[in-house]
Amino acid sequence: MNSSSLAGRSRASRTLLLSVLAASTLLSACTTPRVQKVGKGEIPLILGPSVRTNRTPMEGVFACYSDRLATDPYAPRRPIIVAVGDVKDYTGKYNINEGNAITQGGALMVYSALGKFGGTIGVAERFDPTVAERELGYTDRRQLGDGEIHEVAGPQGGQRVPWVPYYGGTIIKSDYYIVGGITELNYNINSGGFEVGVNQIGGKARTYSQSIAVDLRIVDTKTLMVVKTVSLTKQLVGYEVGFNIFRFFGSDLFDVNLGAKGQEPLQLGIRTTLEEAVVRLVSSVTRVDPTACLDAKPGWHIPEKTAEEMRQVPVAAPAADMPAPPPIAPAPVEPSSPPVQPTNGAINATSEGSRPSAESLTISFEFGSANIAGGSLNVLDRAAAMSKIGPVDLLVVARDTENYDPGQRDQLTNQRIFAIMAALAQRGISAAGIVTTWRPASSDTSIHRDGPGMQEIAKLRIGA
Numbered sequence: 001m002n003s004s005s006l007a008g009r010s011r012a013s014r015t016l017l018l019s020v021l022a023a024s025t026l027l028s029a030c031t032t033p034r035v036q037k038v039g040k041g042e043i044p045l046i047l048g049p050s051v052r053t054n055r056t057p058m059e060g061v062f063a064c065y066s067d068r069l070a071t072d073p074y075a076p077r078r079p080i081i082v083a084v085g086d087v088k089d090y091t092g093k094y095n096i097n098e099g100n101a102i103t104q105g106g107a108l109m110v111y112s113a114l115g116k117f118g119g120t121i122g123v124a125e126r127f128d129p130t131v132a133e134r135e136l137g138y139t140d141r142r143q144l145g146d147g148e149i150h151e152v153a154g155p156q157g158g159q160r161v162p163w164v165p166y167y168g169g170t171i172i173k174s175d176y177y178i179v180g181g182i183t184e185l186n187y188n189i190n191s192g193g194f195e196v197g198v199n200q201i202g203g204k205a206r207t208y209s210q211s212i213a214v215d216l217r218i219v220d221t222k223t224l225m226v227v228k229t230v231s232l233t234k235q236l237v238g239y240e241v242g243f244n245i246f247r248f249f250g251s252d253l254f255d256v257n258l259g260a261k262g263q264e265p266l267q268l269g270i271r272t273t274l275e276e277a278v279v280r281l282v283s284s285v286t287r288v289d290p291t292a293c294l295d296a297k298p299g300w301h302i303p304e305k306t307a308e309e310m311r312q313v314p315v316a317a318p319a320a321d322m323p324a325p326p327p328i329a330p331a332p333v334e335p336s337s338p339p340v341q342p343t344n345g346a347i348n349a350t351s352e353g354s355r356p357s358a359e360s361l362t363i364s365f366e367f368g369s370a371n372i373a374g375g376s377l378n379v380l381d382r383a384a385a386m387s388k389i390g391p392v393d394l395l396v397v398a399r400d401t402e403n404y405d406p407g408q409r410d411q412l413t414n415q416r417i418f419a420i421m422a423a424l425a426q427r428g429i430s431a432a433g434i435v436t437t438w439r440p441a442s443s444d445t446s447i448h449r450d451g452p453g454m455q456e457i458a459k460l461r462i463g464a
Contacts (some may be wrong), residue, residue: 007402032237054112055302056268058275062307063420064293065279069120070313076391080134080285081122081172084110087178087216087274094428102182102212102270109271110178110216113278116307117302121282132171139166140453152366153311160172168364168397168454170375176227178278182270184233211235214273228284234262257266273429274305359386362395363420364454372423380420384427387463392461393437396420400455405440413439413457424462435461 035044069075087106094100103109114123125132138144143161148162164199190209217226275292283290294378303310363372363379372380379394386392397414404412420430439458440448448456 021030053306054271055274055304056272057244057297057302058272058279058306059114059116059303059307061276061279061290061293061297061308062113063310063312064296065283065288065290066116066120066307067311068288068290068293069117069286070251075286075288078386079120079195079262080175081124081280082114082218082282083124083126083177083221084114085177086181087179088181090181090183091185101266103267106274108184108272109274110278113275114226114282116275117282118308118311121286122172124172124177126174126177138346139164143168151371152369165366165373166364168375169362169379174221176218177221178218178281180214180277182212182274183215184211184213186211189235190211200328202267207237209235209237210266212270212273214270214277216274216277216281228281230280232273232277232280233274234269236266236269238264267334275463279316283344295308359390360393360395361386362397362450365396365416365457368398368412370419372419377423380423380427382460384424384429387429387433392462394460395450395456396418396458396460397450397454398457400447400449400453402455403447406440406445409440410442417458417460420460429462433463437461 033048035046035048037044083361084107089102089106089147097189104424111127113122114121142161144164145162146164147294150165152159152161152165164189179265188208189208189211211233213231215231217228219226279290279294322374323393361379361383363376363383365372365376383394385391396413398416402409402412418434421434425431439457440446450456
């Protein structure tokens with residue numbers, strides 16, 4: 001081989017080497033994130049993109065359906081309240097090096113999906129109520145304070161205490177709950193591509209896909225009957241392209257590999273599938289058809305706005321807390337006109353057969369007290385609002401440690417009923433619309449228990 005040939009190959013190899021280095025530099029410049037040195041003597045930190053709202057391709061569907069719930073005349077008059085149970089990973093796919101292939105936070109994704117309905121769907125916490133249960137326990141033992149002094153009435157008169165008085169009925173019940181799981185993860189259900197090489201120089205390109213599936217159901221909390229089930233599946237796709245060279249140029253050996261590959265995020269696909277399942281399940285209990293909103297999805301892409309920002313009907317602002325009414329002094333009991341004249345212990349304003357169906361609420365009183373405060377005021381707010389739609393049955397309860405003689409018990413019961421009637425009058429409910437349907441007779445010395453630590457005192461019907 002003559003010297004000119006060797007020189008030509010040397011020049012070619014240097015040219016190729018410079019081209020590869022230039023390409024590598026260009027790629028590294030495009031992919032290198034910025035760094036920042038925060039503290040003196042620290043190693044610089046790599047800082048990537050800023051935090052953003054976790055949007056999905058379902059944002060427009062949630063915005064559309066929330067607007068329909070807010071305006072559809074057949075939608076429920078009050079937002080239904082939905083809770084979430086466990087939404088587990090049932091695929092069994094696990095890698096000793098990488099852990100679980102599927103997210104273990106399916107229930108959290110469902111909760112976030114319910115939050116995208118805005119104020120049109122109420123969301124109840126049932127997945128992790130640990131803190132609330134502990135504080136209720138502290139309150140029950142009179143250990144929980146809020147930094148203020150509270151007036152509490154008792155048999156020997158009022159007293160000032162540093163603990164928060166306990167009033168039952170503060171936890172709002174759910175109407176339905178969602179449970180289920182992620183049930184399928186199928187790897188590489190289809191793949192294709194090509195790979196070509198000539199004299200150890202070649203390129204390749206391929207595509208591949210996998211699929212996931214979820215199975216959810218919505219259950220009536222009262223009856224535990226399954227209202228609806230859904231089973232949805234989604235395929236996820238990926239690609240890979242590359243170029244490689246492995247050969248000698250003169251006395252230089254070049255081994256160069258360039259390429260790129262990408263895959264649709266697996267967990268984003270699961271989140272989006274769970275969100276569509278939530279829309280379909282909620283529609284089964286609201287009786288508002290989601291088909292128009294689902295069909296209007298503008299392709300499979302992530303929008304620049306969230307569901308809340310895309311809504312056309314403004315989200316109703318939460319009602320401000322109503323100021324507590326002034327304390328109600330116990331009204332004197334007039335023997336000639338008591339609110340109820342007990343005869344045989346079970347007083348019915350109407351016969352059970354003719355009584356219309358009614359919503360049920362519970363209001364509780366502290367030991368020996370006829371004052372209404374705390375969560376009981378919220379109960380009366382709800383009762384007043386609901387009575388404008390239909391009758392409401394109000395169960396009056398107190399501590400089962402109250403064991404007065406019948407005379408004292410009847411006097412305290414009268415005071416409590418008068419206090420309820422006065423509070424409802426401030427909320428636009430006249431006394432004529434309140435009927436006592438049951439209370440113990442004067443000769444009844446038994447305790448009518450209502451769950452742990454409580455007893456039934458009376459039953460009222462509002463909006464009779």
